[in-house]
Amino acid sequence: MSATTTSGYPTADTTGWALTFGHAVRGEWIKIRTMRITPWLALAFLAITVGMGASSSAGADPAVVTQEDLATRLAAGLFVAQAVLAVLAALSATSEWATGLVRVSLTAVPRRSLFVTAKAVVVVGISVVLTIVGLVGAWAFSLVRYSGSGTTMDLADPLYLWLFLGGPVFMALISTMGLGFGVLMRSAGAAVTTVVALAPVLPVILAAFSVDVIVTIRELLPASAGPALMGQQPLGGSSLPVAVSILVIVLWGVVPPLAGVLSLRRRDA
Template structure:
């Protein structure tokens, strides 16, 4: 009789015979052909430029601003030219003030939406995942927005100034008046837009931040108009002098108030205010979750 084979434990079973023939060596770690480098501020600026030029809000807000600046500036010049009115000591370039004041609302809107709209859509999470440095994100947004707004505002105000000077017979503006009415106004409006961007980062809500900024622009002047009592005379004068319309008119050698900031003083005031707001925006952005 034959003895049946004794079952073996799995550990005692014979391993399969090795296969003979060519074998492929195990693959090593994957190396990407794309060079890997550290992200820089230039990369963040390129990203923000792509975003700001590819959204419709940029085209509409800046397009409306250009139409307001050119349209109102030309209408004012044509109206003065049609009635053959003598401006007297009023600078010719001052006719561009009203178009710039209304156009600033468009810059405020775009400044707020540059960052607040990303909170509304949730895009800010993607932005901060791609670029964890929040200071770099805020700085890139500020640089791109400031340069874009400054260039467009300066070029448009210069065009309006040339057209108004050609249409109206009056005292030729000096070089300083030209510089303030073009470069000065461009710097002031772009800085005002940066202030709006900072408020948008603090509020994180487009409609709320835009409402706050419109109040900052118009409310002091409106309140001052209704302060009739003598006890509020000093406050009324301060509101008139330091309201944004009054500061903006200083670049045209005119003033809504009888006294107040003149020359380049409004720009320094706006730069200081915007710097404080941007610091608060960075601290808030760095400490709050998204």
């Protein structure tokens, strides 16, 4: 029988056991679920997503509210809660360096790309599940609010399909972005500050300016480009075509973790 190291990965034994991708993912799952902050961040994400989504939609007048407005209100919590998932993903990486566990992890998983990909699979899985639960919770509370007004919130409506399919994808990309910055910076303080600034602090600050260059920068930030995946406009609007905004958020979700892999290959743990 193979032993299990403190990294969460089983180690090879004399029978010739070899590490698989499934083993790597399992090891990352063990590590992230045993982080003390994980359940608190998960609860915070759900509280923000459900609370802000439900309260925002409840504040609309049933007599005049439109389906477009309701879909936007349901997603209100995601704009703030995205920072929570980005922080969780960043900490899942930086905790390795903070504790020195990274040496054990990279010994067990010497392939840097496999190491980062396994982490990405875990944070994406957590993000997708939490986002779906949060949106369903906000939708359920809002449905009760409008139950006697004749206002419907049919999930088969394309507006809600955009939200319930695009929202989890958006949060997954935000999480891989956070993971990438965590691997690149290796410092919890630097990584957390960066991802919180990108999602969602900077878009709010830059929305106050109308200078063309600043407007363009704001539109290219992940928190501004992401709503296009849900069929919505970001804070302050956007002049970018939907396809361009989607490409921007995909790049934010893909480039940092790829850069993290290259960084691991170039620098010692």
